[in-house]
Amino acid sequence: MGVDMLSIGEIAHSTGVSRRMLRHWEGEGLLTPATTDPVTGYRRYQDSQLGRVRAIAELRALGFGLAEIGQLLDPHLEQSTLEVLLTHQVDALQRQITEASTRLVHVQHRLDIIQSKSMEIIMNLSITALPSLNIWGLSTTVLDETEIGHAVKQLHRDLPHTDEEIVLLYDGTDDDQITVSAGITTRPESEAVSRIVVPEASEGVTVTFDGPPESIGDAWVLIDAELEKRHLTSFGIYRQVNSVTGHVTLQAPVRERH
Structure with missing residues (x-):
């Protein structure tokens, strides 16, 4: 019995990742089709590759770059490398939280001013x-x-x-x-x-x-x-x-x- 193969459209539909992004990941070496038709260029993927696509998408959502994702998905990843990658991401996320908190304070202050000035304008x-x-x-x-x-x-x-x-x-x-x-x-x-x-x-x-x-x-x-x-x-x-x-x-x- 042959292994079920999926088209790039079926992979995109199943994972919510666009075809353009799947091709980009392929170009970056993160995702390799199981087969590619030499005439049409149609890509076919094994059903088991759905897990890798979802893993890449989840790591991207966490803010990891493609190069870092390649390292994280390397089956020979060492603990020391993993700790360095995760530590760098923790630092980056903490900086983003600090910056977002600062922006939030400014936005809230502007909103408060606008709401108070609105009543002053109506009265005057x-x-x-x-x-x-x-x-x-x-x-x-x-x-x-x-x-x-x-x-x-x-x-x-x-x-x-x-x-x-x-x-x-x-x-x-x-x-x-x-x-x-x-x-x-x-x-x-x-x-x-x-x-x-x-x-x-x-x-x-x-x-x-x-x-x-x-x-x-x-x-x-x-x-x-x-x-x-x-x-x-x-x-x-x-x-x-x-x-x-x-x-x-x-x-x-x-x-x-x-």
Whole structure:
């Protein structure tokens, strides 16, 4: 009676390992078909090889690399080698746990902030006309929202020292770049600054925070979510006023959502 042979598709179906992965393991020398048709290239496996495929999959799930798996499945594996491999994996998993725990703390902190700021925004959000702005300051351009924080820090360093409130502007009306500006209402004795004018808006959103939000980006996400409930959306030039008392006011024109 002949030995039952399985196709690569049957091996994949029985183990949940994709055909692509089975071929990759074969290329790495971890899995060798019992026979390969020289004409068609079809692979055939012995039923007993299902156990090896499952063992490789389980070791991969535990984080072992293919080279390490090859050693672990070597029938001549010595105890000393096994202990070294397992020790290295324990160390790697402990590092992953530490890193994941750190990320979890940051994610939970951000979630807590978002939930607390959401209520603050609901309580303090108002829809009113926004006056025109006439400030003296500096501007720079960035290509992506992720670069705004660095740009703001640079503008703060370059802006002449002042005890006045600082106005930050974010103009993303150009699809290719975002213009970030920082300025004050009184013209300083510096030739580096230039006049920046922002037109008034007949309807805009205003939210004032007791202190600087941990993330201005998150704050705007929450503001836009609240505006959406009112069938409104923000657009145009976004304003941020940092007062000398520590309060931070975010403003932007709004219009009806279509």
